[in-house]
Amino acid sequence: MSTGRHGAFGAALRQGAPRIMVELRPPRAGLEGTAGMDAWIDLNHAVRRFTADGRLVFLTDDAVGQAEEESLGHLAANLDEGTERRRLVPFLTCKHSLDYCLLYAERAAALGLGALTVVGGDSSVGPPRCVPHAEELRRRLRQRVPELALGGWANPFRDPIEQAGFMAAPGFTADFILTQVVSHHDSDRLAALLAEARRRSADRPTLAGIFHYRSANPATLERLGAFFPVPASALTREFDAGVPADEITARSIRAALAAGADAVYVSNLGLRGAARRLQRIADLVDAPETPGR
Numbered sequence: 133m134s135t136g137r138h139g140a141f142g143a144a145l146r147q148g149a150p151r152i153m154v155e156l157r158p159p160r161a162g163l164e165g166t167a168g169m170d171a172w173i174d175l176n177h178a179v180r181r182f183t184a185d186g187r188l189v190f191l192t193d194d195a196v197g198q199a200e201e202e203s204l205g206h207l208a209a210n211l212d213e214g215t216e217r218r219r220l221v222p223f224l225t226c227k228h229s230l231d232y233c234l235l236y237a238e239r240a241a242a243l244g245l246g247a248l249t250v251v252g253g254d255s256s257v258g259p260p261r262c263v264p265h266a267e268e269l270r271r272r273l274r275q276r277v278p279e280l281a282l283g284g285w286a287n288p289f290r291d292p293i294e295q296a297g298f299m300a301a302p303g304f305t306a307d308f309i310l311t312q313v314v315s316h317h318d319s320d321r322l323a324a325l326l327a328e329a330r331r332r333s334a335d336r337p338t339l340a341g342i343f344h345y346r347s348a349n350p351a352t353l354e355r356l357g358a359f360f361p362v363p364a365s366a367l368t369r370e371f372d373a374g375v376p377a378d379e380i381t382a383r384s385i386r387a388a389l390a391a392g393a394d395a396v397y398v399s400n401l402g403l404r405g406a407a408r409r410l411q412r413i414a415d416l417v418d419a420p421e422t423p424g425r
Contacts, residue, residue: 145188145308145337145339145394145395150185150186150187150395150414151389151394151395151396152187152385152395152396152398152410152413152414152417153187153188153189153190153339153395153396153397153398154182154187154188154189154190154397154398154399154401154406154410155189155190155191155192155341155397155398155399156175156178156179156182156189156190156191156192156401156403156406157191157192158175158191158192158203158206171403172206172210174403174404175203175403176207176210176211177403178403178404178406178407179207179211179215179220180211180212180214180215181406181407182219182406182407182410183215183216183217183219183220184216185407185411186219187219187410188219188220188221188397189219189220189221190221190222190223190249190310190397191203191220191221191222191223192223193222193223193224193225193227193253203222204222204236204239204240204243207220207243208243217243217244217245217246218244218245218246219246220245220246221245221246221247221248221249221283222236222240222245222248222249223248223249223250223251224236224237224248224249224250224251224269225250225251225252225253225261226250226251226252226253226261226262226263226265226266226269227253227254227258227259227260227261227262228259228262229262230262230263230269230272233262233269233272233273234272234273234276236248237273237276237277237280238276238277240277240280241277241279241280245280246280246281247280247281247282247283247307247308248273248280248281248282248283249282249283249284249285249310250266250269250270250273250282250283250284250306251266251284251285251310252265252266252285254359266284266285267284267298267301267303267304267305267306270282270284270304270305270306271303271305274305281307281308282305282306282307283306283307283308283309283310284299284304284305284306284308284309284310284336285309285310285311285312286298286299286309286310286311286312286325286329286338287311287312288311288312288314288318288321288322288324288325289312289318289321289361292321292324292325292327292328293328295325295328295329296325296328296329296331296332296334297332299329299332299334299335299336300329300332300333300334306336307336307337308336308337308338308339309336309337309338309339310338310339310341310397311325311338311339311340311341311393312341312360312361313341313342313343313360313361313399314340314341314342314384314387314388314391315342315343315363315366315367315383315384315387316383316384316386316387316388317363317366317367318361318363319384319387319388319390319391320391322340322388322391322392322393323391323392326338326391326392326393327392330392337394337395338392338393338394338395339393339394339395339396339397340388340391340393340395340396340397341360341396341397341399342381342384342385342388342396342397342398342399343356343360343381343384343398343399343400344377344381344398344399344400344401344409344413345367345377345380345381345400346377346400347371347377348364348367348368348370348371348372350364350368353367353368367380378409378412378413378416379416381398381413382413382414382416382417385398385413385417386417398410398413
C-alpha cells in the first residue's frame with residue numbers, strides 16, 4: 133500500500149462524510165460560440181458547488197468514445213482561488229501519447245490537484261493506447277509526479293478472483309479504486325469483488341460507480357448497454373411502477389455502500405442544477421423509502 137501524501141489521499145476517502153461523490157463530463161469537443169461558452173460556465177459552476185460541499189469531482193476523459201475538451205487548461209484559467217482544487221480528480225486514459233500523459237500529470241500537480249484516476253480506455257474506439265495496460269502508465273506517473281495520488285479501476289462484472297489478483301499485484305500502483313457502474317440489482321457482484329480483495333489484503337479505498345438513470349427509454353438503455361451492464365428489465369419495472377429516478381439512484385447508492393464500498397461516484401447528473409439534484413438523492417439515501425416503492 134502507498135504511503136506519504138498520495139497514500140493519505142486514499143486514506144481520506146475512509147474518513148467520514150460525504151460518501152457520495154460525482155463524475156462530470158467536460159463539454160464535447162468542437163462546440164462553438166455561445167454553446168461552448170455556456171457549457172463551460174455550467175461546468176465551472178457545478179465544480180465550485182460540489183467542491184464547496186466537500187465532494188470529490190471526477191472529470192471524464194473522452195467518455196464512451198466521444199471526444200471531450202481537455203479540461204485542465206480551462207479549469208486553471210476560470211476557477212476562482214477559493215475552489216478546492218485538491219478535490220478535482222480527472223480521469224486520464226492511456227489513449228493519448230505517452231508524452232501527453234506525462235505532461236498532463238505534471239500540469240495536474242502544478243495546478244494543485246490531488247489525484248488522477250488512470251484507466252486504460254475503451255480499446256474498441258478512438259486512438260490506440262500508449263501502453264497496453266493502465267498500471268504501466270501509473271508506474272511511469274508515480275516516478276514522474278510522486279506527489280499525486282493515483283486511482284485504478286476494477287470491474288465487478290468480471291471474475292472477482294482475477295480482478296482482485298490485479299489489485300494485489302506489486303506493480304498495480306493505485307492508492308484508491310473506482311469501479312464499473314453497478315446498481316442495486318447487481319450489487320452482489322460488487323460485494324464479491326470487495327470480499328476477495330480483502331481476502332488477498334489487496335483492498336484499497338473503493339468508490340463504486342452509480343449511473344443516474346433518468347428514464348427507462350429502451351433506445352437509451354440499449355445504447356448504454358454497449359458500455360456497461362444495464363439491468364434494463366428491472367429498471368423498466370421500477371419506472372413503470374412509478375418509482376422516481378432519484379429514488380432509483382438512491383437505492384443503488386444504499387446497495388453499494390452496504391456491499392462494502394467506501395463511497396460512490398454518481399454519473400449522468402448533467403451540469404445545470406446537478407448539485408441540487410445530487411443533494412436530493414443524498415437526502416433520500418438517508419431517508420426511509422416510501423411505502424410500496
